[in-house]
Structures are given as C-alpha cells and as structure tokens.
Amino acid sequence: MTEKKKPDLQLQSMIDSHSNPFVLVDEEFNIVAANKAYCDSYSTTDDKIVGRKCHAVSHHFDNPCFMNNEDCPLSTALKTNKVYEVLHIHFDQHNQPEHVRIKGHPIIGADGKRYVGEEVIRLAKASELDCEEQNLIGKSPAFRECIEGVTRAAESDVNVLLTGESGVGKSLAAQYIHNRSPRKGRSFTTVDCSTINESIFESELFGHERGAFAGCVGRRRGLMDEADGGTLFLDEVGDLPLSIQGRLLNAIETGKYRRVGGREFLTSHVRLIASTHNDLPAMIAANTFRSDFYYRLAGISHRIPALRERHEDIPALADALLVRMRDPKAYRCHIDEDARTRLV
Missing domain, CATH: 3.30.450.20 (PAS domain)
Incomplete structure (x- = not known):
C-alpha cells in the first residue's frame, strides 16, 4: 500500500x-x-x-x-x-x-x-435480477450491456419492445423492467398472444358484458382493466391478429375502450411492454403487422442476446438450473469440470 x-x-x-x-x-x-x-x-x-x-x-x-x-x-x-x-x-x-x-x-x-x-x-x-422463481443470470459483456439497456428502459414510462430469439429471457426482462419502474407494486399482467384463440382474444383483452355472445351469462373484466395503473405485457406480440392490433392501437392512443357487447367507454392507463421473436419490420413489409402499431410499441426497442453470444454465462446458468431442480430427498447433483468445458 x-x-x-x-x-x-x-x-x-x-x-x-x-x-x-x-x-x-x-x-x-x-x-x-x-x-x-x-x-x-x-x-x-x-x-x-x-x-x-x-x-x-x-x-x-x-x-x-x-x-x-x-x-x-x-x-x-x-x-x-x-x-x-x-x-x-x-x-x-x-x-x-x-x-x-x-x-x-x-x-x-x-x-x-x-x-x-x-x-x-x-x-x-x-x-434485483430475481423475477419470481427465476433469475437473470450472467456477467458477460453482452449480458451487462443488456442489463444496462433494460435498466434505462425501466427509468422511463415509455412503451418497450423486447426482441430476440425464443427462450432468451424476454419475459424475465419485461418483469425486471416493471419491477424497477415507477409502476412497481401495481399489476403486471401478461397476455400470451401466441396461445389465445382469435375468436375470444377481444373478450380476453377488453372483457365482455352479459349476453355479448352465446353462452355468456355474466360480465367479465378484461386484461386491460386488470392492468390499469400497471404494466400490460404482450408476450409474442407478432402473433397478434391484425384486427386486434387495430383495436388495441386505438385503446393505447385514446386510453379508452369498450367491452365486447358494451356501450360504455372505459379507461385504462397502462404501460405496454411487448416481446417478439419475429422480424416485425419484415412482417410490416408483408402486410401482416401494422406499422402504426409497431411504432407505438417501439418507443424503446431493446434486443435480448442469445446464449451463443454469451458463452461464459453458461456455467452459472447450469448451476442455477441444478439448484431449481434439486430434490432434497435425492442425491445432490453437480457438473464436473469436463462437462463445464464441453458446455462452453
């Protein structure tokens, strides 16, 4: 010294x-x-x-x-x-x-x-990288740059579009942004755009009134209503039908919407975070995604890197997976050095 x-x-x-x-x-x-x-x-x-x-x-x-x-x-x-x-x-x-x-x-x-x-x-x-039962894990340059990007996005209330391949952790990044934002503590509502049937999508998103369609016996709140004041996460937004894109765009721009079968306008103040593995600009060129909807979503656009871009994070991810899968009644598993070398 x-x-x-x-x-x-x-x-x-x-x-x-x-x-x-x-x-x-x-x-x-x-x-x-x-x-x-x-x-x-x-x-x-x-x-x-x-x-x-x-x-x-x-x-x-x-x-x-x-x-x-x-x-x-x-x-x-x-x-x-x-x-x-x-x-x-x-x-x-x-x-x-x-x-x-x-x-x-x-x-x-x-x-x-x-x-x-x-x-x-x-x-x-x-x-702070904990998101429910999973963590954002890594220390590679690509991971650090990613964390800086989503941290900056969290400081704003602008809509965010997260891009990247399937399985890179876009949903974890979305929850991290919400947890670091001024909306922390309020609703984080996820809409899985790839699994909801188009025929009921509007009802799921905006809700419906009693008698809006056959078999409808009561009023139901939509996800927009549940997310009011919080964050609405559109997971895999590239799978959202064109007709729903237009309706959702109008709700985002005006802050108003109506339930299916309803006449009364409701209001919802939400921050949108969307994710996709699709090439949305290419979909716009092919007329399968609305350009005005895209620009409304992509106030901030951030790409989540694939694991092949951050090889040095693989051992830590593997250890975390072992901890999650560990059965206290069974033998404790580990990864030996030869296996770690092969993983990287």
Missing part, C-alpha cells in the same frame, strides 16, 4: 460535488481521493480507502482489471486521453455483486501527474 496523502480541498470539493460514487485513481491504480458516496458503497471512510488499489476495493481482485480479462477504464482513458465508459460488476458493502456503469475521466493534476476520475453509476444489484 502506498503512502496516504490527503487531497487538497479544491480537489476534494470537486469530487464531493458528484452525487454518484466517484473516485480519483493514479496511474498505478492507487486511490488518491474518494467522495462520501463511494466510501458509503464499501462501508468505509476516505482515510481507510485512500492509498488502496482500486481493483482491490471494488472488484476484490489482487491484480488490475485488464489482467482478469476485464475492460479497464483507467488504462483506456489514460491511453486515449478521452472519457471512456465500461460495464463492470462490483461488490458492495455487503460483499454482494452489483452491475455498474463506470465513466473514466482523464485528469491532469496541478503537479502534472495523470489521473482518472471514475464515476460509478449503479444499474442493478444481483438480488
């Missing part, structure tokens, strides 16, 4: 002006100064953190990030003399991993020495 030197007041004031955790690091990866938010993140004080290696504090690494196959913001910012952003996994004061975005700012000190000021922007703690 290097000798601790107290930063001058002007420098410390500049660092303390940041609301996010902020740390000043020299070319040898030594922490020169840190603001209160950074110290609080690791349950320490500046006199205990100054002089320590940045990678030891945030990553629990003995060596710098780049020696552990990480994209190091300090090295790149110093090399390019430009602001550089990366996505990392840090460990908080409870030794729990959290996804963060780091902005590395190259700085020339009054002594002529070069430093990097690193602003740490929290995205999500590992515990």
Whole structure:
C-alpha cells in the first residue's frame, strides 16, 4: 500500500460535488481521493480507502482489471486521453455483486501527474435480477450491456419492445423492467398472444358484458382493466391478429375502450411492454403487422442476446438450473469440470 496523502480541498470539493460514487485513481491504480458516496458503497471512510488499489476495493481482485480479462477504464482513458465508459460488476458493502456503469475521466493534476476520475453509476444489484422463481443470470459483456439497456428502459414510462430469439429471457426482462419502474407494486399482467384463440382474444383483452355472445351469462373484466395503473405485457406480440392490433392501437392512443357487447367507454392507463421473436419490420413489409402499431410499441426497442453470444454465462446458468431442480430427498447433483468445458 502506498503512502496516504490527503487531497487538497479544491480537489476534494470537486469530487464531493458528484452525487454518484466517484473516485480519483493514479496511474498505478492507487486511490488518491474518494467522495462520501463511494466510501458509503464499501462501508468505509476516505482515510481507510485512500492509498488502496482500486481493483482491490471494488472488484476484490489482487491484480488490475485488464489482467482478469476485464475492460479497464483507467488504462483506456489514460491511453486515449478521452472519457471512456465500461460495464463492470462490483461488490458492495455487503460483499454482494452489483452491475455498474463506470465513466473514466482523464485528469491532469496541478503537479502534472495523470489521473482518472471514475464515476460509478449503479444499474442493478444481483438480488434485483430475481423475477419470481427465476433469475437473470450472467456477467458477460453482452449480458451487462443488456442489463444496462433494460435498466434505462425501466427509468422511463415509455412503451418497450423486447426482441430476440425464443427462450432468451424476454419475459424475465419485461418483469425486471416493471419491477424497477415507477409502476412497481401495481399489476403486471401478461397476455400470451401466441396461445389465445382469435375468436375470444377481444373478450380476453377488453372483457365482455352479459349476453355479448352465446353462452355468456355474466360480465367479465378484461386484461386491460386488470392492468390499469400497471404494466400490460404482450408476450409474442407478432402473433397478434391484425384486427386486434387495430383495436388495441386505438385503446393505447385514446386510453379508452369498450367491452365486447358494451356501450360504455372505459379507461385504462397502462404501460405496454411487448416481446417478439419475429422480424416485425419484415412482417410490416408483408402486410401482416401494422406499422402504426409497431411504432407505438417501439418507443424503446431493446434486443435480448442469445446464449451463443454469451458463452461464459453458461456455467452459472447450469448451476442455477441444478439448484431449481434439486430434490432434497435425492442425491445432490453437480457438473464436473469436463462437462463445464464441453458446455462452453
């Protein structure tokens, strides 16, 4: 550990002006100064953190990030003399991993020495990636970029379109967005567009009045009504019939709709999140999907990467699956190293 030197007041004031955790690091990866938010993140004080290696504090690494196959913001910012952003996994004061975005700012000190000021922007703690009984799991660059994208989407109330192949976790991403949004705690209502029969889709979505059709003996609330104030998730929206697209588009634009067989207009204020494995622009070109409906859905569009783009996440996913399948009365299963190598 290097000798601790107290930063001058002007420098410390500049660092303390940041609301996010902020740390000043020299070319040898030594922490020169840190603001209160950074110290609080690791349950320490500046006199205990100054002089320590940045990678030891945030990553629990003995060596710098780049020696552990990480994209190091300090090295790149110093090399390019430009602001550089990366996505990392840090460990908080409870030794729990959290996804963060780091902005590395190259700085020339009054002594002529070069430093990097690193602003740490929290995205999500590992515990916040839990969605009911399943988790969003990973630490690969593709996964980190995905988490940053859906976290930013959660901060807005704009409609979101999630794209990606079947099985990549679009429904988990949708629930994560809802759980991080201002609508958290309100209804998260899922419409499985691929399984509901077209003949009853309108009734499922908007509800119906008594006597609306043969065999209808009472009034029924629709999913739009149930989702009022919350999030309506249109899973596999590419399978939504054209006729329903138009009706739903009108309800989204006006906030009003009528139950099947009803005359009274009802209101529903929902945020839409939609997912699809289909190529919607190609479907628009083929006149099988409405362009106006597409642009209404895709206020924010985000692609969920396939597992083949994040091979390094496979072992962690496999371990999680073993935990879910574990029977306490049976033998405990595990994956040996040869199997892990073959998986990746």
